[in-house]
Amino acid sequence: MVVDAGVADALAAFGAHQDDVKAAREQAPEPAFEVYEENWEAVQVFSALSTQWRMSAFSGFGTARLVHTGLDYGAIEPVYRLIGIRRDRRAAIFQQIRVMEEAALDALLPE
Template sequence: MDDGVASALAAFGARTQDVDAARMQAAPAAFEVYAENWDAVQLFEALSTQWRAVAFGTMASARIVHMGLDYAAIEPVARLIGIGKRRRPAVFQQLRVMEDAALAVLLAEVS
């Protein structure tokens, strides 16, 4: 979340604590990505809506557990964003490392 969102909340009369909480959630500073990882980062971002998830619920509560990326979407998306056929196996391995790290965070949020 950027400072613009927090400012908009303030302009629309949000409570001070909500505006402060929004400012605390500001996007982290920019970071560098090594050139050899750039394709994997782009692919991971392009697949951000392709997570497989399972919903569990009772009358008292509900939760969603992320299982991993939809692997059927990976190759077509890689093609569409211009990752060459020869490079795809290496990028796939990098993507799996990113997926594993993301799942560790997502599953920790459920616990």
């Protein structure tokens, strides 16, 4: 796990042990990545939807787990409006979001 400067500052503010704060500050940040201009709006919307994942709980024989099942599509339209996405771009961006959602589900689903 990579801890950014904000998390390290929060650790210090909440009185974490100095060694822990130092270790957090020494962690290398994740490498930056490029987003093509034509994908930027979709990335912004997908990022804004990061708390809108639907999850299902499964249990049996003393074990339980939560599984991501997809984004809450009902949250997309308000995000479009709040970010200022033009109406004529929304359908295309939705298709881009679905591609990112599918890739995220592949990474999030347990093996």
